[in-house]
Structures are given as C-alpha cells and as structure tokens.
Amino acid sequence: MDDAERMQQAMVLGSAVRAATSPNPWVGCVIESPSGEVFEGATEPPGGRHAEVVALDAAGPAAQGGTAWVTLEPCAHTGRTGPCADALIEAGIARVVIALEDPDTRVAGAGIERLRAAGVDVEVGLLGDAVRVQLAPYLKHRSTGQPWVVLKLGATLDGRTAAPDGTSQWITGGAARADAHAVRAESDAIVVGAGTVRADDPSLTVRHVDGKDPLRVVLGSAPVGARVLPAMEFSGELTDLLDALGARGVLQVLVEGGATVAGAFHRAGLVDHYVIYLAPALFGGDDARPLFAGEGAPTIADVWRGAITAVTQLGGDLRIDLSPVGPSAVTGPVPVVRIGDIPPFSPSGQGGH
Template sequence: TAAGPRARGGTAVVTLEPCNHTGRTGPCTVALREAGIARVIYAVDDPNPDAAGGAQALREAGIEVVKGVGAADARAGALRPWLTATRLSRPFVTWKYAATLDGRVAAADLSARWISSPASRADAHALRAVVDAILVGSGTVLADDPQLTVRDGDGTPAEHQPLRVVLDRRHRTPQSARVLDNAAATLVLDTAAPRFALKALFDRGVRHVLLEGGPTLAGAFVEARCVDEVIAYLSPLLLGDGPSALGHAGIPSLSDAVTLDVESVTRLADDVKIVARPRWGEAAER
C-alpha cells in the first residue's frame, strides 16, 4: 500500500506464500489484488492450514504466481524460527550465553560483568531486537537483577521491546526487580517446566524465544530438548572455578552428548561467536 498507484502491474517478491485469511490484519491476497500486482514470487508455502491457499487465490484472480524461488535459503534463514514454531506448536528457542574459554559464565565469587566484549554485547542486543520474548529463571533475577531490554549503541531503549518472561515456580521475584519495571511488558510464569512455559508463550503468539537464564534453566531446556539454536560468545579468559554455562541436562555419559552442527564462527573484537544447531531428531518433535 505504501507504493500506491506505482504498485499496479508490478511484481511482489516475498519469502512466505501470501496468506488467504483474516487474522490481526486482512488477507494478503486481497491487498495484493487491490494494489494491482500482476506477479507474485514467493519462496515457501504457508504450512498453517488456516492461512494456506494464497497462491491458488491469486491465480484465480488472474495474478501470475511463481513459488519455490530461494526456498532453501528462506527456510534456513529468516523464516526458520516461524516455520519451526508452526511445525512444533511451540516457540523456536535460541539459547544465548557468554562464557570464558574454559566454559565459565561467572567467577568463583559469582562476578560476571563483563565476561564478553562490548562488541559481543552489542551483537546480543541486536539479537534481542528480533525475538518475541526473552526468558530467564528467578535465579538469574535474584543474582543479576537484569532489566532484559533492548538498548541501542548509546544505551537508549530501542523502539521494539520483547516480552520479558520469568519462570518462577517458588515466587521469589521481588517487586523491586528491574524486570518488573515499565520499560517493557513482563510475564511471570508459575512453572519451571520448559514445555509448559513454551506452550503458554505459544498460546500468547510468541514464536521466537531467547533463553538467557543461567546454567540450571539452560540444563532444563536442553534435557527437555527444547533448544533449537545455540549462540555462544566465548571470551579469551580463564577462570578455573565458577559456574559453567550448562548445568545438569540429563546427559550421563559421553555417548549421550548432544551433537551440534556449527553454522557459523565469527570474530567479535577479541571474542568468538559460535552459532550452532542441536541434532535432536524426531524424538524432540513429539
């Protein structure tokens, strides 16, 4: 609609098949038809049965439709969290942490600011900006009192703020906690079970969760096979003692270790950023 009359006779190129249903907005197919679009190119069919059928509706309206262009890149890129959430009926979960080269997320005295470099922290805020929710446990709230907001390079709050989520089965979050301020919306869930929490978030429309909790919560999500992506910021430091990045995760022996497919390794100042995907197999989708 922003193009106005210039759109008439034009080509629309999108990643996902235009929807054919009314949700929070009207059908994309109607908007394209009314704009006078003559040709639509898209990468991936919409797997949502309520929204599918857009391609056929466009063809019936006399609009040329080309599908499957760049499908593999779209599935592996921008659409991956949404497609995964739609398939599994739970949000896509990215577990993000910063650690030393010997895997410590804090020192023996629990000091942790700052293990990662300013470049890594800026990258992490860019990651926060594209998710629907940031999730921690009550232990992290008590230990670090994080605000869990997205901030620009100069420290000012970004326009988009994800939902802040605290898993607090024991009702330990104090009313003075910064996560309860008015900088963004906050949801406190009375559960420590990853799948229960993710079901509640999915029902609220959350499709991508950034897991920023400590070792205990990370271990619970790994044990439940509810981690779809791991992003680690590794700093060239050694601590020896102190909590590790991952707590108990139900992995009794080396033969049970979770294998990761490394997707990228990037240098951020003196840090190294690793993006990897766990190999869960079909069992994780049950």
C-alpha cells in the first residue's frame, strides 16, 4: 500500500472508536515494519493508551526502523499517559506520516519538532482535509473552547414536526431512530428546552445502539420527577452555555429540543452541522408545528442557504446532512461529520426521536 492507503486505514481505525474517546480525539495509527508487517492502533477510552502506543505495543521490536501513519500529531506532553512522540522515538520508528498538526496548545507542533530533533523523517498534511472533517468537533473545541453543535430535526416531507395537538410519535421509523441514537452516542451533551421536557418527558439516553449516555442539559427548569433528571439546568445566553460545556470538556453537543430551541440556535448562527430526518408523510395543512418557531427570513434575499452534503436512505426515511456553507463557496465535497454505518432496523419497525 502507498502512504494514502495507509492513512485511510488509520482513519478507519479512528472512526471505529469515535464514540469512546472524548474528550480525547479519536485517532488511528498504522505501523509497518521494514519487513512489511502491519500493526494497528486506535485511541482507547480516557485514561487508556493513545493510538500510537497501541500500535507500538502490537508491533514490539518489529517497529524498529519502520513507518508510522497517524491521523493527528503525536502528543509531546505528559497527561494521563506519556508523550507519544517519545514512545515513537524510543521504539526506533524511522518515519512518521501525520495528517494534521494538533491545535491543542500543549502540542501545537511540539510533537513534530521533537520527532525531527531525534532524526525521525516526518511528513505532515497527507489527507489533512479528510481528517479535518473526521476530527472537526475536537479541532473546534481545541481552537475555540466551544463544542461542535449538531442540530437534529425530524419532520414530514411538508416540514412539520408535530401535529397541532403536540403529538409527534412516531414520525420516522426504526432505522432513523437508531441512526439518531448513534449521533447521541457520539455527543457528549444533549440539549432540550423545558417545554419539550414537560410535553414529552424524554429520557434522552442512548438505547438503540451501543454507547454512553450524554450529559443532559435542559434550557430552563425540569419538572420534579422528569425522566431527564439528573440534568444540567441552564438559563442564559446560548453562547454562555457553549462556553460552559466547552469548559467541561464537551466536544460535541446535540441539540434536540423542539422548534423554539432549534430556531434559537439556528438564528444565532451557532449550528455547525444539521441532521434532518424526513419521513414519507404529510400533515397536509398549515396548522401542524414547523421545524423552527419564531420569526424567519422576511424576504427571499434573506433566506438562509447552506449545502446538502449527504442524503442517506434509512428504511423508508431519508437523512439529510446540511452544512452551513453557502453554495457559492462549495468547490468540492463539503466537510461533514458523519457517523459510521449501522445496521438498519426492519423497515416495518417503528420509532422516532
């Protein structure tokens, strides 16, 4: 395999641990010995080994004189584990190919510098754009202190999220529900409004896929006995909420709360990525509840425009991925944070969000 194929292999390894490593990045590493033996590693849950060390432990003495491909710059500081740059040097790795420099101020080129100072041949930038997409939540958090914001919506084809009486279960089917829970599993926190808690009493846990439950955040106060409790209750500016979540190490926050909360995040320009599930159903009128509540664009010239980056069929429903990038800026594939493929539920299964 060439360098690009090895880096793609490392990306697949990183993707496989996407929901397990936060607040650390989901990194993959591939090591090839001079004789052609290949060893793989991916970041373990917090407190465990980083991808480079996992691959080095698998390789043992065979790493001497070999090449390592890693999706993110090896760390150069001691945290819960030792510096990965030192581990690569001590193992005798001769060449390291890195997709991206780590923006974390404790690294930020120091790992690359340490490798080069030890005589290791270092190349940086291979498949950097693709890895930047894969690690977008981590990169945003380390660059701005705020989490990556995903807004999830489920609607009929005529853009309605609930009936006039407030009922909404179930608009979409089981496959879409499983997919939405996979997005939850990748998110460190989930946000809803107190109105949604009062109306639907959601638990906001991960149930249809394997994964940890996110921190539950209620905008306002949750009623006593609500299933969402215990939860973080917040009142204030949304940017202050994002700052507070970022300070807690939240890399990705999923906004699921109703039309009022969705509209507030959207109009404030705080959404980094939209995931919209569309069901083959129609309310057929203007009295059902819309995707967003509140004032919209007053004229066509003011309409918000983004870019559809993926359309995926999930049973009888569609998942549409939307990026807040104007069509005029799209010159190629638009970066989009995607979850891994999951087995679809039976098309006859029922579910919702």
